[in-house]
Amino acid sequence: MKKTKIFIFLFFSITLFNSANVFSQENILKAEIYINNYYDDTHERNVTVTVTNTLDTPVRILRWKLREGRIDSRIFNVIRDGKKLHYSGRIIKRAPPTENDYLVLQPNENHVVTMNLASAYDLSAPGRYDIQLIVDAFNPLSNNKTNKVIHPVGLVESNKLSIWMNGGKKAKPSAQFKKTPGSQPHKLYKSSTRYCSSSQQQSLGEAEDSAKSRTRNSRRYLENNAYYSPGDHYEKWFGQSTSTRYNTVVAGFERVSDAFYNQNIVYNCDCDENYYAYVYPYSPYEIYICQSFWPAYNDSGLNTKAGTLIHELSHFYNVADTDDHVYGSSGVQSMARNSPNRAVNNADSFEYFAETAPVSDIGGGNCKIKIPTNLSYYDSQLRSFTASWGTSTNADYYQIEIWNGDNPTTYYNSMEIRLNESQVYNENGIDKAYFRVRAIYSCGVSEYSDWKNVTLGSGSDNSGRSYQGNLRGSGADYSQNHPGGSDYIDYAGGTLKATLIGPRDSDADFDLYLYQLDETNRWKVIKESRSQNNNESISFNAPRGKYYFKVQAYKGRGEYKLTISE
Numbered sequence: 315m316k317k318t319k320i321f322i323f324l325f326f327s328i329t330l331f332n333s334a335n336v337f338s339q340e341n342i343l344k345a346e347i348y349i350n351n352y353y354d355d356t357h358e359r360n361v362t363v364t365v366t367n368t369l370d371t372p373v374r375i376l377r378w379k380l381r382e383g384r385i386d387s388r389i390f391n392v393i394r395d396g397k398k399l400h401y402s403g404r405i406i407k408r409a410p411p412t413e414n415d416y417l418v419l420q421p422n423e424n425h426v427v428t429m430n431l432a433s434a435y436d437l438s439a440p441g442r443y444d445i446q447l448i449v450d451a452f453n454p455l456s457n458n459k460t461n462k463v464i465h466p467v468g469l470v471e472s473n474k475l476s477i478w479m480n481g482g483k484k485a486k487p488s489a490q491f492k493k494t495p496g497s498q499p500h501k502l503y504k505s506s507t508r509y510c511s512s513s514q515q516q517s518l519g520e521a522e523d524s525a526k527s528r529t530r531n532s533r534r535y536l537e538n539n540a541y542y543s544p545g546d547h548y549e550k551w552f553g554q555s556t557s558t559r560y561n562t563v564v565a566g567f568e569r570v571s572d573a574f575y576n577q578n579i580v581y582n583c584d585c586d587e588n589y590y591a592y593v594y595p596y597s598p599y600e601i602y603i604c605q606s607f608w609p610a611y612n613d614s615g616l617n618t619k620a621g622t623l624i625h626e627l628s629h630f631y632n633v634a635d636t637d638d639h640v641y642g643s644s645g646v647q648s649m650a651r652n653s654p655n656r657a658v659n660n661a662d663s664f665e666y667f668a669e670t671a672p673v674s675d676i677g678g679g680n681c682k683i684k685i686p687t688n689l690s691y692y693d694s695q696l697r698s699f700t701a702s703w704g705t706s707t708n709a710d711y712y713q714i715e716i717w718n719g720d721n722p723t724t725y726y727n728s729m730e731i732r733l734n735e736s737q738v739y740n741e742n743g744i745d746k747a748y749f750r751v752r753a754i755y756s757c758g759v760s761e762y763s764d765w766k767n768v769t770l771g772s773g774s775d776n777s778g779r780s781y782q783g784n785l786r787g788s789g790a791d792y793s794q795n796h797p798g799g800s801d802y803i804d805y806a807g808g809t810l811k812a813t814l815i816g817p818r819d820s821d822a823d824f825d826l827y828l829y830q831l832d833e834t835n836r837w838k839v840i841k842e843s844r845s846q847n848n849n850e851s852i853s854f855n856a857p858r859g860k861y862y863f864k865v866q867a868y869k870g871r872g873e874y875k876l877t878i879s880e
């Protein structure tokens with residue numbers, strides 16, 4: 315049967331984003347689009363876009379928004395049979411744009427690109443597709459040195475193209491990184507690295523520690539203010555506050571914090587492009603670290619390593635689902651003034667807010683910074699250890715560093731624990747290690763304590779180890795396993811105990827379950843505690859075997875503490 319080639323032409327109407335230096339609310343660009351579509355099983359679905367400057371003055375647009383080939387930003391809205399399709403491409407953190415990042419269109423000049431729609435959207439299923447071009451955030455140039463040009467364009471929206479497509483092969487994401495043979499994941503505390511050198515692993519560990527601190531400080535700022543009085547710092551980066559917008563920012567930082575402390579983040583260093591980092595927003599929680607990341611400051615100024623991690627986490631659909639509407643300080647502040655609804659959905663806005671948030675002195679004059687003292691540890695039968703130290707009632711958190719070997723020369727692990735939690739469980743057994751601790755206060759951070767030497771292998775203390783978690787909702791989808799991830803307790807036999815202290819919320823109801831690996835190599839529940847309150851406990855005379863505990867929110871949400879002892 316003869317195949318039919320179809321050309322569809324659409325002329326686009328333009329709506330400008332009302333940002334600083336935007337020319338006016340009139341048509342600056344005219345866009346024409348057509349799809350060259352064969353009804354076959356190819357996974358290519360090319361969309362050709364022609365953009366024309368209709369003014370008598372040159373106009374600049376960002377090159378990376380309308381580039382040839384693969385789509386690397388959310389510039390299309392694609393709906394199949396009434397259901398919006400997820401954007402499956404990359405979201406990239408780039409440096410603030412410079413002159414070289416712009417394409418200048420002279421009066422009546424065209425810019426033509428052919429883009430592969432299937433590189434960013436799943437077009438494999440047959441159906442009626444509605445396609446709309448929405449090219450967002452043609453950033454204003456902060457250091458433009460010429461007065462002759464140029465009117466930055468804000469937002470270009472098209473009408474909808476409606477077409478039937480038979481579907482075809484599903485295109486595979488074409489990530490720009492190499493998978494080095496033999497590279498293995500390296501475990502950090504709640505995160506791991508792939509294809510990273512030792513120095514990169516250490517740099518990422520330090521960046522994550524700083525990012526946690528910045529996130530915590532941001533949350534404290536938001537908690538100390540309110541939507542009706544958000545403060546200058548909020549308005550600088552997010553603009554005029556409403557209850558909805560303020561709560562969007564609060565929820566975003568809460569979920570960024572939850573990702574740092576409760577999710578298994580993977581940092582993938584095998585990217586040789588000149589970006590800071592990128593993610594696939596529907597593939598949490600893997601962050602691809604690129605070349606511009608490494609020379610950045612860890613935690614000083616803007617576009618830091620720590621800020622980049624916050625920026626990237628905010629992109630995931632189940633965190634804050636942000637986009638990159640605008641890059642750079644001047645563009646972000648302009649958007650905050652003129653389009654606050656978009657500002658609260660912009661990743662650089664979250665990043666810069668966190669990187670520059672003032673420290674909230676909750677403790678006032680009574681806040682006295684103290685270095686932790688009286689470090690001690692015990693070695694359990696599981697060839698891991700629990701550390702303890704003298705606590706301060708004014709400290710919000712403690713941060714512990716673990717270094718492997720006979721001397722503190724190899725960075726191994728870092729973790730933070732909350733106030734009144736004086737123990738840390740190190741999940742990967744090591745023979746010899748050093749650890750040290752510092753206290754984190756509302757008014758500052760202490761110096762690290764002296765090193766404490768750890769030699770493992772002979773202990774049998776059973777006084778318990780503790781975990782803290784935070785369940786953000788209730789039902790089967792809201793639970794947490796302990797020890798965590800794929801880890802389990804390889805128990806020699808005896809009485810296995812666990813105590814759960816649930817949220818302070820009297821309406822919450824958290825349950826506790828004990829799982830054992832049976833002879834068919836399947837995990838099954840062997841003991842449970844499901845009273846109608848927050849606190850649960852299990853005591854089980856356990857034979858030799860493999861076990862783990864699960865905390866599940868039957869009703870309510872909030873923080874909990876689980877203590878396990880053998």
